[in-house]
Amino acid sequence: MHEMGIALRIVEIARSAIPKEAADRAVEAVNLKVGKLTAIVPESMRFCFSVVSRDTPLEGAKLNIEEIPVTAVCGDCLAEFTIESADFSCPKCKSPDIRILSGRELTVASIELAE
Numbered sequence: 156m157h158e159m160g161i162a163l164r165i166v167e168i169a170r171s172a173i174p175k176e177a178a179d180r181a182v183e184a185v186n187l188k189v190g191k192l193t194a195i196v197p198e199s200m201r202f203c204f205s206v207v208s209r210d211t212p213l214e215g216a217k218l219n220i221e222e223i224p225v226t227a228v229c230g231d232c233l234a235e236f237t238i239e240s241a242d243f244s245c246p247k248c249k250s251p252d253i254r255i256l257s258g259r260e261l262t263v264a265s266i267e268l269a270e
């Protein structure tokens with residue numbers, strides 16, 4: 156379950172994003188952008204997050220996960236397309252020479268602090 160290591164990183168990133176003057180405020184939500192190529196399962200991500208955020212300002216925070224689709228550009232005809240299946244070739248010219256544009260990201264987009 157690689158979600159555990161990722162959850163630890165998210166807690167680290169989110170904690171460093173809390174402004175000093177808000178250090179005593181609870182974090183209500185953490186908004187994540189997760190590319191589909193990361194193969195993260197949202198349910199296990201939430202579970203791991205709830206475990207590793209214990210005894211931190213992030214305890215009890217809601218984890219909002221926005222999934223980013225996998226998009227690519229063809230190296231031959233320069234078409235841009237979204238990859239929905241395991242077919243990693245250009246839908247226009249069938250070239251296998253494609254470059255992934257998005258789908259690998261794993262970022263903390265923002266955090267929401269309690270009032």
Ligand SMILES: [Zn+2]
Binds near residue numbers: 230
């Ligand atoms: Zn093509």
